[in-house]
Amino acid sequence: MPESLAITKISDLANPTRFLGLAARILPWMAGITAILFAIGLYLTFASEGDYQQGMTVRIMYVHVPAAWLSMMCYSVMAMSAIGTLVWRHPLADVSHKTAAPLGAAFTLIALATGSLWGRPMWGTWWVWDARLTSVFVLFLMYLGLIALNRAMDDPSRAARVSAVLILIGFVNIPIIKFSVDWWNTLHQPASVIRMGGPTIDKEFLWPLLIMALAFTLLFFTLHIAAMRNEIWRRRVSAQRRMAARMAGRTPAKEA
Amino acid sequence: MSHTFYISASYAVAAIVMLCLIFSVWLDGRARQKELAELEASGIRRRSARPAPTDGASS
Numbered sequence: 001m002p003e004s005l006a007i008t009k010i011s012d013l014a015n016p017t018r019f020l021g022l023a024a025r026i027l028p029w030m031a032g033i034t035a036i037l038f039a040i041g042l043y044l045t046f047a048s049e050g051d052y053q054q055g056m057t058v059r060i061m062y063v064h065v066p067a068a069w070l071s072m073m074c075y076s077v078m079a080m081s082a083i084g085t086l087v088w089r090h091p092l093a094d095v096s097h098k099t100a101a102p103l104g105a106a107f108t109l110i111a112l113a114t115g116s117l118w119g120r121p122m123w124g125t126w127w128v129w130d131a132r133l134t135s136v137f138v139l140f141l142m143y144l145g146l147i148a149l150n151r152a153m154d155d156p157s158r159a160a161r162v163s164a165v166l167i168l169i170g171f172v173n174i175p176i177i178k179f180s181v182d183w184w185n186t187l188h189q190p191a192s193v194i195r196m197g198g199p200t201i202d203k204e205f206l207w208p209l210l211i212m213a214l215a216f217t218l219l220f221f222t223l224h225i226a227a228m229r230n231e232i233w234r235r236r237v238s239a240q241r242r243m244a245a246r247m248a249g250r251t252p253a254k255e256a
Numbered sequence: 257m258s259h260t261f262y263i264s265a266s267y268a269v270a271a272i273v274m275l276c277l278i279f280s281v282w283l284d285g286r287a288r289q290k291e292l293a294e295l296e297a298s299g300i301r302r303r304s305a306r307p308a309p310t311d312g313a314s315s
Binding site for chain 1: 266269274278281282284285289291292295
């Protein structure tokens with residue numbers, strides 16, 4: 001019984017009208033909590049000490065690392081939605097991966113730009129074609145390609161199916177990004193937070209980093225839900241315009 | 257260039273990109289709501305949003 005109840009609840013959420021109702025209720029709360037988390041995170045960021053080697057440039061980590069995590073998490077959300085499109089052919093899954101792509105591109109751009117700005121004073125270079133940086137750049141290009149594909153195709157359900165296949169093929173890049181620092185000799189440092197054996201980073205830096213990561217994650221989900229709501233509205237507008245055009249076409253025929 | 261430049265530039269880039277994202281989603285939502293309101297005002301509604309017939313035709 002509890003299992004069937006859970007399935008019913010999930011299928012209820014998959015109904016676009018129910019989703020719109022839920023979005024209207026939770027979006028103000030999510031936006032408020034995101035703003036509070038950013039305020040706490042930024043306070044902790046600027047109250048924290050500098051690193052003994054990197055000095056104050058360690059503060060770049062508090063925007064670079066959450067953006068980099070989100071660039072991969074967003075693609076994982078898109079991959080799950082792509083499965084929803086291909087297996088269940090659910091329109092809400094189509095909407096989910098279509099609207100997540102610009103968000104993923106934006107967070108990947110932040111990760112690349114802040115990484116470059118951190119690399120210059122610490123490594124002495126803006127950019128190197130090492131495995132980590134190159135695989136993240138490929139991820140950025142994949143996001144741009146998916147945005148272009150969705151804009152190029154008029155039929156949203158056809159665009160969603162083609163995108164879903166490409167998203168799932170491209171998902172191979174996510175473990176490559178994660179483990180690139182272990183598999184190849186890179187200028188980029190290996191993982192120091194999400195790793196076997198626990199974080200190696202000092203608590204002085206870990207807490208502001210975790211709060212900022214939470215704030216970034218909540219910002220992503222707030223924007224994703226809002227963008228999904230906008231896309232549902234966009235599809236309703238075009239459906240209603242088509243209906244109005246059909247009705248306008250029928251009226252003169254009846255009169256004639 | 258000093259470390260302060262790299263730190264400020266990083267936070268500025270992150271803030272600009274995130275604010276652009278927030279405003280684009282917000283403006284898109286407002287534009288779609290306006291379009292839906294205009295369609296409703298011109299009498300075009302979704303089938304599920306139309307009022308139920310009151311003349312007993314449905315029974």
